[in-house]
Amino acid sequence: MNALSTVKKGQIHTVVALKPKTEQTLIKLMALGIMPGCQVKVEQQFPSYIISMGRTRAALDRETAEEIWVERV
Amino acid sequence: MNSLVIYPEAIEQAIAQLEQWLQHPHPWQNYRLTPRSLALLLLQKDPQLWDACPPDFPQRLDIEHLILETQEKLSEPLSLAIAQTRQQQAQHLENQALLITDTPRLSFVEHLHRLTVNPLTGFPILLLILYYGVYKFVGEFGAGVLVDGIEGFFEEQINPVVDQITSQLIPWPILQDLIAHDYGIITLGIRYAVAIVLPVVATYFLMFSLLEDSGYLPRLSLMLDRLFKILGLSGRAVIPMVLGLGCDTMATMVTRTLTTQRERLIAAFLLSLAIPCAAQWGVILGLLAQKPAALLVWGGVIFAIFLGIGYLTARLLPGTSGGFYMEIPPLRLPKLRNVLIKTWVRMKWYFWEVLPLFIWASVLIWVGRLTGLFDAIIRLIEPIARALGLPQETAPIFLYGFFRRDYGAAGLFDIQQQGALTGNQLVVAAVVLTLFLPCVAQLQMLVKEQGLKNTIWMVVFIIPFAFFIGYVLHLSLTLLGVNF
Numbered sequence: 265m266n267a268l269s270t271v272k273k274g275q276i277h278t279v280v281a282l283k284p285k286t287e288q289t290l291i292k293l294m295a296l297g298i299m300p301g302c303q304v305k306v307e308q309q310f311p312s313y314i315i316s317m318g319r320t321r322a323a324l325d326r327e328t329a330e331e332i333w334v335e336r337v
Numbered sequence: 338m339n340s341l342v343i344y345p346e347a348i349e350q351a352i353a354q355l356e357q358w359l360q361h362p363h364p365w366q367n368y369r370l371t372p373r374s375l376a377l378l379l380l381q382k383d384p385q386l387w388d389a390c391p392p393d394f395p396q397r398l399d400i401e402h403l404i405l406e407t408q409e410k411l412s413e414p415l416s417l418a419i420a421q422t423r424q425q426q427a428q429h430l431e432n433q434a435l436l437i438t439d440t441p442r443l444s445f446v447e448h449l450h451r452l453t454v455n456p457l458t459g460f461p462i463l464l465l466i467l468y469y470g471v472y473k474f475v476g477e478f479g480a481g482v483l484v485d486g487i488e489g490f491f492e493e494q495i496n497p498v499v500d501q502i503t504s505q506l507i508p509w510p511i512l513q514d515l516i517a518h519d520y521g522i523i524t525l526g527i528r529y530a531v532a533i534v535l536p537v538v539a540t541y542f543l544m545f546s547l548l549e550d551s552g553y554l555p556r557l558s559l560m561l562d563r564l565f566k567i568l569g570l571s572g573r574a575v576i577p578m579v580l581g582l583g584c585d586t587m588a589t590m591v592t593r594t595l596t597t598q599r600e601r602l603i604a605a606f607l608l609s610l611a612i613p614c615a616a617q618w619g620v621i622l623g624l625l626a627q628k629p630a631a632l633l634v635w636g637g638v639i640f641a642i643f644l645g646i647g648y649l650t651a652r653l654l655p656g657t658s659g660g661f662y663m664e665i666p667p668l669r670l671p672k673l674r675n676v677l678i679k680t681w682v683r684m685k686w687y688f689w690e691v692l693p694l695f696i697w698a699s700v701l702i703w704v705g706r707l708t709g710l711f712d713a714i715i716r717l718i719e720p721i722a723r724a725l726g727l728p729q730e731t732a733p734i735f736l737y738g739f740f741r742r743d744y745g746a747a748g749l750f751d752i753q754q755q756g757a758l759t760g761n762q763l764v765v766a767a768v769v770l771t772l773f774l775p776c777v778a779q780l781q782m783l784v785k786e787q788g789l790k791n792t793i794w795m796v797v798f799i800i801p802f803a804f805f806i807g808y809v810l811h812l813s814l815t816l817l818g819v820n821f
Binding site: 282284286288289290291292293294296297299300301302308310311312314320321322323324325327328 | 413414416417420421424425454455456555558559560561562563564566571572596660661662663664665666667
């Protein structure tokens with residue numbers, strides 16, 4: 265299990281856990297469709313993280329990317 | 338049960354229990370939701386629903402207890418379990434309905450997306466958009482060409498008529514001044530809202546709606562998030578900051594879209610201190626246009642203060658910046674009709690929001706002049722102006738500049754025309770005017786958004802700070818022997 269902030273670009277990972285500091289962030293991540301079981305791909309890491317899930321794309325800062333735990337598919 | 342989504346057993350049991358309770362009178366009767374939807378919202382601890390529940394509602398404790406009980410039976414947070422079930426169902430539906438025959442090829446839009454977010458190409462694109470969209474279109478065309486045209490029309494066609502009618506209808510000069518002449522409600526307040534704010538805001542909203550509908554704004558935010566983190570802000574605050582370059586009053590109002598109070602406070606403070614509005618930087622650019630080095634010093638000082646003070650505020654204020662997460666929609670070609678309607682609706686809304694503020698400004702000036710308060714303040718500023726190496730004729734500019742944007746900068750322009758100002762004095766005056774509170778309308782908006790206490794703190798800091806920086810700049814230029 266790795267934090268999303270540490271995985272390589274282009275690989276597909278499965279989200280296994282969300283550990284945000286605030287309930288508000290958790291709700292926001294879920295609304296973006298980021299939740300355990302979904303598959304994500306990191307597209308870019310600088311200046312912000314850009315990840316894609318299916319046909320959706322989202323930008324995250326490093327702190328948020330550190331709160332998403334993933335496993336290599 | 339004919340529901341489309343079936344939740345885990347523990348949640349379904351809780352829903353059934355809640356549905357039963359909700360058959361009796363409850364505080365959410367007027368929500369027009371099915372009992373099942375209400376039950377699900379309650380289980381997700383929807384803040385609006387819970388706020389509407391009076392503490393003495395007999396079943397409140399029962400419901401709270403039920404939620405705790407249900408949570409204990411689940412391994413993940415209740416709201417997550419609900420969201421996950423929905424996601425699975427959506428995925429299931431999609432798999433049934435959608436047949437993917439081909440792997441998507443890299444389209445033009447996808448290439449464009451990559452260009453806008455790749456640091457190597459994204460930052461130049463960002464600068465180009467700000468240069469043409471904000472500087473050229475809003476600054477030079479809106480705040481320059483359009484403002485000059487509409488203001489000229491007011492000064493030649495409307496103001497003389499108003500002055501004449503007022504002098505015929507009202508015999509007392511004091512009351513005449515309230516309506517007409519240099520600072521009247523019609524000749525200043527309404528002229529200001531129509532001739533200065535309206536063209537700036539119209540061009541700004543047009544550009545903004547275009548960027549918004551093209552899907553570029555989230556990309557702007559993600560490109561600048563890291564820079565804004567230094568200032569205790571997040572990428573979301575890019576929007577009010579860029580708006581501030583159009584109109585600080587509008588931008589101060591837009592800070593309410595930021596997620597934490599800390600971020601709203603920092604954004605409102607930086608807007609008041611270091612973001613010049615289009616009316617302001619329009620004239621300053623004109624003043625310093627012949628002296629590129631002086632212009633560079635002005636820009637450098639303001640940008641350094643923006644970063645430096647932002648950094649210090651972020652360190653001094655307790656708390657951390659809110660996390661940044663944002664959906665990135667695909668880039669699209671904006672539909673002109675939508676852009677125009679949106680621009681029109683926003684302009685209308687904004688105009689009615691600021692018109693009273695400008696009318697108030699006229700009344701304040703009227704009271705200030707009538708009571709002699711303004712003269713007293715100007716006499717206080719005169720020694721400060723001299724300490725900054727400025728002629729004392731510049732003192733009224735700082736006071737009136739706060740009420741009439743054009744008076745501040747245009748007054749400077751007049752004095753410069755007479756050849757009474759050196760290049761150094763122009764830079765010092767321009768820096769102080771920029772750091773000074775943007776205008777009286779913005780101050781009123783600040784009170785509305787941040788409350789009186791925070792506003793007073795900001796004002797107490799900003800006014801001496803503006804003069805102090807002017808003093809330091811004057812001293813440095815003199816000591817270094819720089820002459821623009």
